Amino acid sequence: MSLYYSPQDKKGPHTSLVSIAPIPTLSVIVPFFNEQEVLPEFHRRLTQVLDNLSFHSEIIYVDDGSSDQSLVLARSFNALNCQVRCIALSRNFGKESAMSAGLEHAKGEAVILIDADLQDPPECIPDMLEAWRSGADVVNMKRSTRHGESWLKRTSAAMFYKLLNRLAALDIPENVGDFRLLSARVVRHLNQLPERNRYMKGLFSWPGFKQTTLTFERDARFCGETKWNYFKLLGLAMDGLTSFSIRPLRLATIAGATTASLAFIYGAWIVFKTLAYGDPVSGYPSMMVAMLALAGVQLLAIGLLGEYIGRIFVEVKQRPLYLVDSVSEQQASASAIET
Ligand code: UDP
Ligand code: MG
Numbered sequence: 001m002s003l004y005y006s007p008q009d010k011k012g013p014h015t016s017l018v019s020i021a022p023i024p025t026l027s028v029i030v031p032f033f034n035e036q037e038v039l040p041e042f043h044r045r046l047t048q049v050l051d052n053l054s055f056h057s058e059i060i061y062v063d064d065g066s067s068d069q070s071l072v073l074a075r076s077f078n079a080l081n082c083q084v085r086c087i088a089l090s091r092n093f094g095k096e097s098a099m100s101a102g103l104e105h106a107k108g109e110a111v112i113l114i115d116a117d118l119q120d121p122p123e124c125i126p127d128m129l130e131a132w133r134s135g136a137d138v139v140n141m142k143r144s145t146r147h148g149e150s151w152l153k154r155t156s157a158a159m160f161y162k163l164l165n166r167l168a169a170l171d172i173p174e175n176v177g178d179f180r181l182l183s184a185r186v187v188r189h190l191n192q193l194p195e196r197n198r199y200m201k202g203l204f205s206w207p208g209f210k211q212t213t214l215t216f217e218r219d220a221r222f223c224g225e226t227k228w229n230y231f232k233l234l235g236l237a238m239d240g241l242t243s244f245s246i247r248p249l250r251l252a253t254i255a256g257a258t259t260a261s262l263a264f265i266y267g268a269w270i271v272f273k274t275l276a277y278g279d280p281v282s283g284y285p286s287m288m289v290a291m292l293a294l295a296g297v298q299l300l301a302i303g304l305l306g307e308y309i310g311r312i313f314v315e316v317k318q319r320p321l322y323l324v325d326s327v328s329e330q331q332a333s334a335s336a337i338e339t
Pocket of ligand 1: 032034035093114115116117226227228
């Protein structure tokens, strides 16, 4: 048997042989969309951490259809001890799809998802790896503070998570964003989930396994602006609610049944009153109130049905989550020097 393997032979041993990149222990996925101001500083801070690890890692930049120079910058990055890959999507598919693209391309035994805007400090990575080595399959990163976020955003987020956890059968941790570590087996299970409506914070909790939570201080954005407005956040919240719970439908049924019963009792009372006391032409206000209340409940329930049907519509089309335009790779400069 020959000791030498061709560079294309991915099954060959991955140490010491020319041109074969070692299989990474850690994959760091960075979805970004128009982040040219922050990317160089982000890459510097991230590689400072990764280059000091005792094992090989890879960074997967996912360009979510940026229209600025972000992709050119990301393609120019390299590092000492880790391989840098750059996956360019064909257009802006949204952060949830960009993260899914990264997860499908990750090769590491542990995978970390991190924002490019330096709100999630890369310096937390060694602690996350420590928790993973102690047996956790999912390491959630809980924000102890949320610098640079308005009171309205913080309160609405807190209320949403309370509501979601009430309605969904899952325990989706509060104040935990997408910054987290996942073990390879959790990533494998996530990649097998076929749904198109990907509310990732819920999906990360879905496989279960051993979860731990670490706390960190969430910094303000390094520069630039958040890509989310309240309208988009509302859409994400509806995705979260409808993908993880059918209880709103049940609530609509209960609300319908309650109003119908009350209307029946009220109707019986009106019949009785008319028979017993006669009825001079009165009752307009009560009729209007009853009509409007019932119409309101009906519209709400129909809207809710529409939300679910809309999502079924998206699911049955079975369109891919994202399209890849190009993939580029830069080998670690240290291994290039070694070989
Ligand atoms: N992002 C993305 N696609 C989008 C919107 C955002 O890949 O359509 C990336 C963005 O570049 C950043 C991360 O997702 O790296 C978090 O976005 P942002 O900071 O705007 O969200 P926030 O921190 O306000 O929740
Ligand atoms: Mg941010």
